[in-house]
Amino acid sequence: MRSSVKFYFLAFLLNLYVGNALAQQTPEASRFEVDFETFTLDNGLKVIFYVDRSDPVVAVALTSHVGSAREKEGRTGFAHLFEHLLFLESENLGKGGLDKLSARIGGSGANGSTSRDRTNYFQTVPNDALEKMIWAEADKLGYFINTVTEPVLAKEKQVVKNEKRQRVDNQPYGHTQYVIDKNLYPKGHPYNWQVIGSLEDLQNATLADVKEFFNQWYVPNNVVLTIAGDFDTAQAKQWVEKYFGEIKRGPEIKDLEKRPANLQQTKKLYHEDNFARLPELTMAWPSVASYHPDAYALEVLANYLSEGKNAPFYKALVAGKKLTPNVQMFNYTSELAGQFMLQVRAYEGIDLDEVHLAVEETFKRFEAKGIPEKDLKRIKAGQETAFYSSLSSVLGKGFQLAQYEIFANDPGMINKEINYILAVTPQDVMRVYQKYIKDQPYVATSFVPKAQIELTLEGSELAEVEEEQIVMGAEQEFDLEEEVTYQRTPSSFDRTVEPPYGDSPQVKVPEIWEQNLQSGLEIYGITNSEVPLVQFMLEIKGGMLLEDPAKIGVSNLLADLLTKGTKNRTPQELEEAIELLGASIRVNATDEKMIISGSTLTRNFDETMELVKEILLEPRWDEEEFSLIKQQVISRIQQEKANPNNIASNEFRRLVYGEDHILSHNNIGNEDTVERITLQDLKAYYNNYLSPHLASFLVVGDIGKEEAVNGVKELTADWGVKNVIFKELPEVTAPAESKVYFYDIPGAKQSVLHIGYPALAETNEDFYPASVMNYRFGGGSFASQLTQELREGKGYTYGIRSGFNGSTFKGPFLISSGVRTNITFEAVDLIKEIAENYAESFNENDLEVTQGFMIKSNARKFETLGSKLQMLQEIKDYNRPKDYVLQQEETVRNITVPQIKALAEKYVDPNKMYYLIVGDAATQLDRLEQLGFGKPVLINSAEK
Template sequence: MSTALLASYLLFSCSTTQQESTALPSGVSLVESVFSASEGLNIPYKKYQLDNGLTVILHPDNSDPLVHIDITYHVGSAREQLGKSGFAHFFEHMMFQGSKNVADEQHFKVVTQSGGNLNGTTNSDRTNYYQTVPKNQLEKILWLESDRMGFLLESITEEKFEVQRATVKNERGQNVDNRPYGRLNETMNQMIYPREHPYSWPTIGYMTDLDRGTVADLKEFFSRWYGPNNAVLTIGGDINEAQTLAWVNKYFGELKAGPEVQNIAKEAVSLTQNRYYSFTDNVSLPLLYISYPTVYGMHEDEPALDVLANILGGGPTSLLYKNLVKSGIAVQAGTGHPCRELACQMNFYALPNPQQGLALANIEQVIADTLVEFEQRGVNDDDLQKTKVSIETGTIYGLQSVSGKVSSLAHYQTMLGNANYTNEQVARYNNVTKADVMRVFKQYIKGKGAGVLSIVPQGQEALIARANNFELPDVSNPPETANLATPIMKNVSSFDRSIMPSASENPQVKVPELWRKNFANGMKIVGTENSETPTVSLLLSLEGGPLLDPIEKAGLASLTASLMNEGTTTYTKEQLSNELALLGSSISVGASGRNTYVQVSSLVKNLDATLTLMLDVMFNPSFAQADFDRVKNQLIQGLEQGSKDANTLAGRALKQVTYGTNNRIGFADSGTIATVSAISLEDIKGFYKQYFSPKKSSLVVVGDIDKADLLPKLFYLKEWQGNDYPLSADYDLPSITPSKLYFVDLPNASQSVIKLTRRAMPFDATGEHFKASLMNYPLGSAFNSRINLNLREDKGYTYGASSYFTAGKTLGRFTAGASVKKEHTYDAMVEIQQELKNYQTAGMTEAEALFMRQAISQNEALSFETPRQKSGFLRQILQFNLPVNYGDEQTDIIKNISLVELNSIAKKELAKPMQWIVVGDGQVVRPQLAELGLEIIDLELAK
């Protein structure tokens, strides 16, 4: 199928016909109408502009009863002043803290209670806020968004400012300081960009800058950049265009424009020589990271540089994979060319293999030799074709959801002023030639200077690539900067904005129509047709997975699955990856939980070829000794690295304490270093022979293909034969020991991970587990839950806290916890215990019960939009043998379960004995833990 035919076919279901010209609301101008094209890829929409400069894009799509709303402000960290970093990201937090007519924490609550989901993101170039809600909630969301655009500043207080400053510090602690290699990007940006360049500081900001910031600074920054003339409001979904435009005009039309906004000049960055820098980190393997500054986002040379990056280090077909990973010199290596509005970088990275030495100088030399090899080798036809196919298929998959289409429109409009850029973007890559790739290599990489960063384990400084010849700038004392001199934003409204719009009746949701087929060999198939995009996804699950591992060889299922991705008797891994890339398909084998799975994605036109490759992967794995040795070593190195990460250690401790070491379920799916080390290639072959069988298998199919067309293509799966095997549920579980605390010491950890946990009931769709989950929703599942509001919003101890029931076929667990500031480990634990005690004794309130009922029941409109969501729904039906309409019974329970019953469940479930698990810096945390009066056990994790 040609690209043109594909595009026409793809967009038919969501295209609109041109309407009669109608009068627009006063102050609204139609800028552009884009309709489905007969050639090329595009997304139909209409673009309007309000008199105050707000750009509005409407994309109708009635395939599901939902609406996605995105408002993107053309302000990110690049708009900040030197010494005042982190303000754009800070506002991502402040924008959820209420506005003049929306109470503190009410934004999250209103959207969640409306059955929607929401979030915000900030990067160097833009900030966006987005919500997906049932279609009847659109007016309410426009009211919310307009109130924080026009009336946020009146609600900002010193108290809110300080709470969010603490939250941002927790976010940095959790995602940067407490994460192995977490300071990599921040450091590299300091190395390659001048101090005054807006990309030289991190989006999250320097904590010293945030500490100096004031409420007045924040208000001035908002007034400068968050006016309607610097924003794009994009709405997609099941909308009435005229009504939507009227609402937009009502809620946004009166807001005053902010100061004029100009694009930032794009000035090329280059280095005359390599800049070397190194630092130590709490890691197990050293890492070499090399970054060349290149062009800027949407530059004419960006596509050719992306092709170059793919050739050099984009997966198993790349030169770096061959020279570093396949050769055994590194356990990981790759290349990428990420682009931002003002600058792009060509990045190379590698983690050396301890079996061949850890010196980063050797890695640097191999990368340099690879660049020489590329220049001699040149560019072949497949190099170009793979990238072109990748862009086309990536674009198609991005159109599977309304949110994907809205995000694309918003991005292109913000960055280019042209929302209708989808087809042109694909064309840019289709036009790349071999000569282009060689030219950009010589122009931007060959002989040019780069930032060369070595990150090494503490005490192993001798491993760095080369002695430092560069010093990071001192960011603690920036020069004085002038105030923005922007008048503080002040808006007035002609109507009463304190009245929240009501919503019409919740839309009816249709459960996907499905078909079933059982093969005589034991395989159960369930599928549903989805014609919104010409794609097909298959998920084949073989029940058992890691549960079938011998305890002493835990990780066998995972390692077997990983090795099946390493090639077949027909294709090497490199050849297989090349074939899939040319098709725009993917095939992956993995093992987790209680399943081994084979996952396949394909365009409809390439399904036959993809299924042929799938069958080869399934039935002809090569299981070569060299591949086994390499993959096993990579897994061991990954496990070793996990011992430096607080969240990974907490996950291991949780399994071990809850389920013990006499059961396979007490260990991570990937096993331990000792158990993986004990696995031989003969074990792999034996496991595959015994358990790779259709006897307990299920296949979920979602895509643009019907049952009659698909089943003949599954002939070989129908004829597949294999052994049956037992699955035991007889576990030797440890007794629950209340009043004990299990501690794992992680020296110098900046945060502590705390978990209060116990075993709980297995999964059910309408019984005890389901009702307990309803009970827990206001306690710890929603953003506005008691635990999160206490620890994050009130106390500022954490970036996020929660409680939840998780369950499978035979076992379940209840857990409450968070990653918290290490100096507040004790305080956070006490608060969690108190919240559970209060909830157990007094239960939820009528208001919380109403919130739970509305949030969960109305969220159904968002449940079946994408192929992934439909696949998850079908898989659950198969795995737990559920009726297709089990959701109707759930809805009935949500509606009718009494507050008395919910509180009875809370009283029973939260009174059961639980155990504390804490991972943190013992020197700081241990003295705090002593105040709890619990027996503290130093937990020796299985290794």
């Protein structure tokens, strides 16, 4: 039985205007008509189509109603394991599966995600490849499981285990969610275990277990196929019927009953974290499942209590008692249950009992006052902007429709949910607080640095945490070259024949307008009216380049301070004014720039620009805020000292640029430089270096040139030009010979690798051709040799990549990865071998794959407002022609194998690189001498 239904929705807008100045303005009503249709195949497959003609792309997503909640205790991690397995191979796609196909057709990269309740697989492709994607997704669902063999399973177990080490075991506070869920939900509850599963369960999984799980859950009647973008629906229906129609229906699947966490008493637990440098308190209360009527008020409650300077928790814990740089709260909802979370990472040495007391005091004050109407309007304005933002890509639209279909049993919920969000009242917010939070039991975890148990909550018990031991040679061996035969799944037609391309899409390079102002400021814009939003960016050359090396971090502190009030507005008043417009305004500093960026509803562009002008030209210079920001930055620096990835990034900078180069520093500074900085230093930087002739304004969205330019003219009317002189930077060169450097983190579960050297500026004529050359080496994800060899071939890593990272200055060529500790030498040696052989091994097939991806992917290059803004940034920063994308396309078309080989020989020489490893020196340091680059240099003395 088939059905076809069409839905439309009206996006209801709020009256966001407050105060006398805005009282007479009436917001325009904006109507969005989303015309989608659904139908169901005889085998139970639900299909949703959404047509969007704005770009020649189409997003295809397959969403299975299975996550970790459908697993058995002791056999956890299976849903996430299948997220990986389903990309590898199927009967008719062959080895490489969707990843290999994606590289050929110019897709965004086949990807997926797993939650407690669903697994999805998705990518966006040029619309001429739609039939290929439907064929491939059907093959994954109906013609896949026979290709999963013992060696394939053994290898992918290693990849998933590496992901767990990278995301959990080797991260500060990585085990927090494990401890929370283990104690919030009783044994046997499907949320008691983590989505990624346990290392032991993954290792114990048999091939029979895996096939049983697939055959039960990955069946048409448990799957939603979403296709969104520029395509012909009648033709697509025929393809869906052809490729999916004969896949057999699976067993009937019953919905699981809601199972809220039935916590009877408060539980307090602690853990000494090997990577933590600061104490962290996390609290979790049982709440409600997704789409429960109370979920919307709980979301507002979390936002009001914790977000921004007007938030009660900010006022009490951040500004008042100065216990922490921020407080995070969120309502984590899932299909069967929910949990309301509060997290506070305190400053160094702060007793978490003090934090807990401040939390309880803040709740008491909230009980007495509730949420003001003005704050509720402010929060809803932000939710409106977020709603529009979620519709800015075809993939985002497809995700939403599938989510509603599976968990609300109604894709038409896309019509209704905004009403539930906007209907929340102050009384609702207080009601859910009293029902779910006040005097209710919770789970509290204290994660503290080693040997600092005195900072934990009083009465806490030791948490059960599984930590992997480093054992050399402990992983299962596998041979992927072993010849495997299997019985093919029958079909009514020959599925081994890949469908042809459709008509080639024409790359739509957006029309760009520009305007130069008398002050020297340049404006670049793109008008796009798909959603009523505008995104903008004001870039000012400078950043860390203009800083005193003894006081690195000035521009970063200045960027933070500029949003902390203006001459006539307190920090709280400025934040409120921004949020009531449904806008966001951010200021950040980079190595080479100061950037003011943001987004706003179209109707509020002028008012938003008035606030940008205040921020830029009328700073408040608030002493109290300056002191608070310094404390927060120092706390961040302390945290980065414990994060292996941050350590690798900072140490690699020093190797590449040398101690005396300004770019060798992290632009946030270090504890010493930040301590030295005064408010006067920020004023001097502001007065001497922020100049309109060094600035450009980039704007994209639902706005015309005249309106945008007028807004910017107002911005620059009182902005004076300064005489700014940039110092000449010393030249950096590659090392004459390779050297290994090691940063010791005792007990590290992974080794973080940074391998490379100073290579090219983006303005160098070789930069783009070298990037083309790098695609098959390490830039093309699953199409790259590094990924194929280290992840797919050996299971050494969850991910590895390489690339050129230049700007207007020479930047590094970098190979980066996290590999399991006990094969550190083997991984580095294999990278070295691949680099040594790359030039010689590159062939016509490699060139064909490179050209296919890099040309076809242009069709989806400008789909979102963010991608359009990035395009303008490249044109301005690197003086590119407006059609540079088409010119780069010609470079790719015309490049030859000999040219690629020459570029590889010139820029990928493993014998002239820095090899930096951040890991466990006790087990791995000495082995690295076998690389042939001499004795490794230990660059720190780790605390034992």
